Amino acid sequence: MNASNEPVILKLGGSAITDKGAYEGVVKEADLLRIAQEVSGFRGKMIVVHGAGSFGHTYAKKYGLDRTFDPEGAIVTHESVKKLASKVVGALNSFGVRAIAVHPMDCAVCRNGRIETMYLDSIKLMLEKGLVPVLHGDVAMDIELGTCILSGDQIVPYLAKELGISRLGLGSAEDGVLDMEGKPVPEITPETFEEFRHCIGGSGSTDVTGGMLGKVLELLELSKNSSITSYIFNAGKADNIYRFLNGESIGTRISPDKRV
Ligand SMILES: Nc1ncnc2c1ncn2[C@@H]1O[C@H](COP(=O)(O)OP(=O)(O)OP(=O)(O)O)[C@@H](O)[C@H]1O
Numbered sequence: 145m146n147a148s149n150e151p152v153i154l155k156l157g158g159s160a161i162t163d164k165g166a167y168e169g170v171v172k173e174a175d176l177l178r179i180a181q182e183v184s185g186f187r188g189k190m191i192v193v194h195g196a197g198s199f200g201h202t203y204a205k206k207y208g209l210d211r212t213f214d215p216e217g218a219i220v221t222h223e224s225v226k227k228l229a230s231k232v233v234g235a236l237n238s239f240g241v242r243a244i245a246v247h248p249m250d251c252a253v254c255r256n257g258r259i260e261t262m263y264l265d266s267i268k269l270m271l272e273k274g275l276v277p278v279l280h281g282d283v284a285m286d287i288e289l290g291t292c293i294l295s296g297d298q299i300v301p302y303l304a305k306e307l308g309i310s311r312l313g314l315g316s317a318e319d320g321v322l323d324m325e326g327k328p329v330p331e332i333t334p335e336t337f338e339e340f341r342h343c344i345g346g347s348g349s350t351d352v353t354g355g356m357l358g359k360v361l362e363l364l365e366l367s368k369n370s371s372i373t374s375y376i377f378n379a380g381k382a383d384n385i386y387r388f389l390n391g392e393s394i395g396t397r398i399s400p401d402k403r404v
């Protein structure tokens with residue numbers, strides 16, 4: 145059990161909750177319900193962040209939102225990821241998790257694709273009152289670019305740092321960061337990253353936020369700045385989310401360098 149009262153941050157990867165190979169948004173209904181049930185077994189405070197999967201990456205790619213400002217594309221993509229958020233929140237509530245959607249487009253401002261400010265007071269109050277904020281990968285306003293694609297993989301470490309949360313995990317569709325033989329690497333630190341760099345690539349599906357490499361880089365940066373250890377694990381396997389939320393170390397650990 146996670147004995148502390150500190151909240152946990154869980155990311156549900158787009159490949160775990162949607163069919164990321166689809167040309168438009170398709171939810172993996174059975175997986176989403178199983179995941180919602182596992183989340184409902186956790187008694188502590190938590191923030192859920194989910195990826196955009198086929199609800200976001202397909203449209204972001206179609207309108208070139210990772211390269212250009214396109215107002216129509218921004219609206220279509222934002223509306224689509226909001227639909228996914230509503231399905232995630234609906235599934236969580238159907239299992240008694242008091243989940244509320246918080247859309248990053250409404251509360252974050254970016255500069256050159258990185259979060260510059262984010263309004264967090266409502267999230268803090270939700271946590272205090274036992275509600276579960278659900279954020280997600282989104283289109284966000286950007287001071288330099290007009291809009292940018294804001295990945296859940298960037299939101300997770302940002303929230304951890306700003307809210308002082310030290311337990312976080314990204315649940316995707318692989319057993320962790322896989323080596324050349326397809327086996328999960330138990331631990332990566334800033335010091336050992338170069339040993340594994342050649343095995344880590346982008347997503348196998350349509351994706352504008354860097355796939356596995358994007359995740360590892362975000363979490364390594366967090367480990368350097370804050371000494372936080374985080375986890376990348378398979379949310380597609382039954383019980384893994386429950387195990388992670390309750391304090392087990394599963395998948396690949398992204399840890400700070402060891403002190404000598
Ligand atoms: N070494 C590696 N280990 C594991 N997965 C890898 C590796 N290199 C590349 N990948 C790819 O990265 C994918 C995970 O990244 P992806 O961004 O698709 O995940 P996600 O977080 O579930 O999706 P989303 O960004 O929509 O939330 C894997 O499914 C795999 O195709």
Ligand SMILES: C=C(C)CCOP(=O)(O)O
Nearest residue numbers: 195196200281295296353
């Ligand atoms: C493609 C969009 C709109 C957001 C991407 O977020 P992610 O799936 O968490 O990387």
